Amino acid sequence: MTELATKSEITLKGSAQMIQQFFHYGIHSILYQRGIYPSDSFTREKKYGMTLLVNNDSKVQDFLKPLLEHVEMLLAKKKLKKLVLVITDIATKEALERWQFDIETTADIDEKGSVCKDEKRIKQEISDVLRQITASVAFLPLLENRCSFDVLIYTFRDIKLPEVFFN
Numbered sequence: 001m002t003e004l005a006t007k008s009e010i011t012l013k014g015s016a017q018m019i020q021q022f023f024h025y026g027i028h029s030i031l032y033q034r035g036i037y038p039s040d041s042f043t044r045e046k047k048y049g050m051t052l053l054v055n056n057d058s059k060v061q062d063f064l065k066p067l068l069e070h071v072e073m074l075l076a077k078k079k080l081k082k083l084v085l086v087i088t089d090i091a092t093k094e095a096l097e098r099w100q101f102d103i104e105t106t107a108d109i110d111e112k113g114s115v116c117k118d119e120k121r122i123k124q125e126i127s128d129v130l131r132q133i134t135a136s137v138a139f140l141p142l143l144e145n146r147c148s149f150d151v152l153i154y155t156f157r158d159i160k161l162p163e164v165f166f167n
Contacts, residue, residue: 008097008136010129012083013104016075018122022129023083023101024068027151028054029130030085030099033137036147048123052130067151078105079159084152089145096143099133 010026012019025047032042032053037060042053055061074080085099 008133009100009102010132011102011104012129014125016072016105018125019075019103019105020068020072022126023071024064025052025054025126026099026101026129026133027064027085027149028052029133030087030137031055031060031149033133034087034097034140034143034147036087036143036149048126050123050126052126067153071153074153074155074159075103075105077159079155080105081154081156084154086150086152087143087147088150090148091145096147097140099136 012022012026014022028042029052031037032039032055037055037057041055041057043056045052045054071080071083080103082103083101085101086095087097087099088095
C-alpha cells in the first residue's frame, strides 16, 4: 500500500453533544470541499447564526445518522479516543486522505453528555473547526478519481460495539 497523500488532524473539544455536532458538520464540510459528492447534493442549514452545508443524499444520511448517534453515546460515556474520516479511491480502494478528529470531552457534562454553552461560543468553536478544514483543503491536490469515504471509530478497549458496525 502506498503512503497516504494527506493526513489532517483536528481537535474537537466540548461536551458529547457539541463534539458530535462539530464532527457532523466537519464531515459534511470535508465531503463538500473535497468534491466527494456533487455540490448540488448539499443543502444550506442555518445553525448558530451560521450557514452550514449538509449532504442530502439518502444513502449518506442513512450511514451517518446511526453512526453519529452511537458516537454521541460513546462520547457521553467518555469511551471515544478519536474519529477518522478516510477518503478512498473507489477503483483502487487506496486510502488517499485521513482526517483525524482528536477528542477532548469536557469534565463538566451530565449523564446525557450535554453542557450549557452560549451560542456565541458554540458558533466560534464550529467556525474554528470549519476554518481548520478549509485551511487544510487549500493545500491539498484535487481528487481526480471518484472517491468514497468511511469513518473509523477509535474507542477504549473496554467498550462493546453493536453488530451494526461490523456489517
